[in-house]
Amino acid sequence: MxxxxxxxxxxxxxxxxxxxxxxxxxxxxxxxxxxxxxxxxxxxxxxxxxxxxxxxxxxxxxxxxxxxVPTSLADLRDITEMRQLLECHAARLSIQSADLDWESRVVGAYHKLSKIEQVIDTDPKRYSPLLEAYNRQFHGALISACGSRWLLNFHGVMYDQSLRYRMLAFQVRDFPRDQSRREHREILDAALARDADRLTALLTAHITKGAELYVEQDLTRAQGTKRRGPPPRRHAGPRK
Amino acid sequence: MxxxxxxxxxxxxxxxxxxxxxxxxxxxxxxxxxxxxxxxxxxxxxxxxxxxxxxxxxxxxxxxxxxxVPTSLADLRDITEMRQLLECHAARLSIQSADLDWESRVVGAYHKLSKIEQVIDTDPKRYSPLLEAYNRQFHGALISACGSRWLLNFHGVMYDQSLRYRMLAFQVRDFPRDQSRREHREILDAALARDADRLTALLTAHITKGAELYVEQDLTRAQGTKRRGPPPRRHAGPRK
DNA sequence: AAAATAGAAAATATCCAATTTTAAAATGGA
DNA sequence: TCCATTTTAAAATTGGATATTTTCTATTTT
Known part of the structure; x- marks a missing residue:
């Protein structure tokens, strides 16, 4: 839309x-x-x-x-932990009330993501923002059956925040290859196997790794202007 | 400020x-x-x-x-569960890194809340919005040492949402007496005893009861106009 | 030379009036 | 009663005007 x-x-x-x-x-x-x-x-x-x-x-x-809003390692840590909390919780709920529609969404999203990962993996020059879009859709599909609008809402906010840090990291370092592909595959398997414990463990690790891309550089240097105060204010809702 | x-x-x-x-x-x-x-x-x-x-x-x-935004029982349920998740998680974290400052904030906030509860309890006519303010401060103090701005942020949003339902309930029914006073006392004790399990159990029950005040009436009737679609959109930050 | 200050320039926060778009209501027949 | 059309009420946007506040810079004071 x-x-x-x-x-x-x-x-x-x-x-x-x-x-x-x-x-x-x-x-x-x-x-x-x-x-x-x-x-x-x-x-x-x-x-x-x-x-x-x-x-x-x-x-x-x-x-x-x-x-x-300025960035900081503390903020990234906060965001990462929060995203883990929300995404894992939502994934658990999703598995509990998982139905065929959900499964279909997950498989479908994985397929798209997988295809584009393959292309980019063989030729990094072809990196495309589409990858990020599909990645989001895959993670979104996983938790899409959680049944809580607010949870999806908050998760979306955290996802975007973490995405920003990831994109900032890519400005100075190469896009990481291969690894996340394998992770996504494992996540898919755990989801289809309805293994909530394994799924949340994988997601947690996956999210942590994503954040590390940024941490590895020390990207917290001069940004725009002075004070790099705390994060946000008030915020709300998910995208329709 | x-x-x-x-x-x-x-x-x-x-x-x-x-x-x-x-x-x-x-x-x-x-x-x-x-x-x-x-x-x-x-x-x-x-x-x-x-x-x-x-x-x-x-x-x-x-x-x-x-x-x-319209209200609905489904929305209230969502909010309630979400607030429980966030508040309990934050309370746990708070206890983990609890220090004397935190304890002091908790005790102080409890004292204020307790005093005004006492007044209102003996004379319900003297119900004051101050009670709500102090109640918020007490719950806020409990989780104030969690160390996560985003968590506090999201919790604040959920708290306000649940407050709205509670206030709507008070428009048609009397302010409930006594019960929540005892609950607050127990919550304080659990917090000071650093008993995270008990504290979260108490909080969960407390929050559920608060929501029931609304559910008991069927307040989901004609509201303003037509479609009472789903809840929100995007949202964000806490108050300074 | 560091600190404090006065004044000028730049940028915000607001408001108002006018236009364009849209959606909802009213109307007038098939 | 059910469409299609016209009318009307609001919302979305714009452009410009105006106080106020910041921020910058040059000048004084200690």
Whole structure:
């Protein structure tokens, strides 16, 4: 589904630019520049930025305008643990009430992911953002039967946060090959075997490894401007 | 800390009105009416409403404006379970890294809560919103040493959501007496004894009971307008 | 030279008026 | 009663104007 309103479209674009690291942690988001870059009015921009504040991707201190939320190892650790908690819990619930539809979604998502992983693995030059999209869909499918909107909601937020760190890591280091492919395969097997314990163990390890991609570099250096305060504010909902 | 900007102030006021049930589930939030009621411009209003969308208190479907998010038993169940998950997890973590400061916050918060509970218990007419504030502070203190900003963040969202249901229940039924007082006492004891298992068990029960106040009435009747679709969208950060 | 201060320039937060789009309601026949 | 059309009420956006607040820079003071 494509955005029905301008605000939503711009929201998606800025969000994407932050997630991809085009807008770097700490960057000041001057309304005037944004106006030109995204071709929308100040008011529309402010509205979209407010939403991003809620997602924990943008900060809005007092009267000092908007900035891209800074990164830190502590924040990454927090996000990683939180994502593990939520994703494992949701995966467990999903397995409990797993039905054929769920299985079908999981297998389908895995297939897509697997195919593109194969392509990229043989030729790293062909890395595509599609990989990230399919990866998200696979993880999404796994927990799609958990039955809790809020859980999916929060998980989505954490997923995006961790994605940002991962993408930042790829800016300085090569995309890791092979390993995550095998992990995904194991995760799929555990899911289809309805082995909740094994599944959560695998997911935990998988998520940890993903985070390490970032930790390995010390990416917590100069970012945009000064204070690299704590993370977000208030935030909410998942994508329809 | 008082709001530094108009938007923040209005945000707080609308938020409060929704939590208190002054703005009822399903209510249409016409910008024009809001403009008068809260004395702010359309743009400012849109900005604050966007934030509330993130909190899962306001919905913003397509091009049909804003509405107060409807309530439903399914949603309440979801919220309740989610709050239990987060609050118990956070309480456990808190106990793990509990120090004297934490203990002091817990005891202090309990004291305030206890005092006002006593007053209200002897004279129900004197029910005060302060009780809710102190109750929040007590629960907040319990998990304040968990060390995870995101966890506190998400918990805050769930707490507010459950508070809304509770307040809606009080509109039709009397404030329950005595029981929760005893529960709080037990919770305090378990916390000070560093008994994580007992504490989480008590918290779970306590939260369940709180939710039942609402379930007991069938409060899921006509609310504002038509479709009472699913809950929220995206959401994010905690209060500073 | 470090610290404090005054003033200028830049950027925010807000508001208002006007336009374009959309959705919901009303109307008028088949 | 059920469509199709017109009307009407709102919402989404824009552009511009205005106070206020920050931030920067040059000037003084200690």
């Amino acid at each position: 494509r955005p029905t309103t301008l605000t939503e479209a711009v929201y998606g674009r800025i969000r994407n630019d932050i997630l991809l690291g085009l807008l770097k942690p700490g960057d000041k988001l001057k309304l005037e520049s944004l106006r030109q870059r995204y071709d929308a009015s100040i008011n529309t921009l402010r509205e979209t930025l407010s939403r991003l504040v809620a997602d924990g991707l943008v900060a809005n201190e007092g009267q000092r305008g908007f900035t891209v | 008082r709001p530094t900007t108009l938007t923040e102030a209005v945000y707080g006021r609308i938020r409060n009105d929704i939590l208190l049930g002054l703005l009822k589930p399903g209510d249409k939030l016409k910008l024009e009416s809001l403009r008068q009621r809260y004395d702010a411009s359309i743009n400012t209003l849109r900005e604050t409403l966007s934030r509330l969308v993130a909190d899962g208190l306001v919905a913003n479907e397509g091009q049909r404006g804003f509405t107060v």
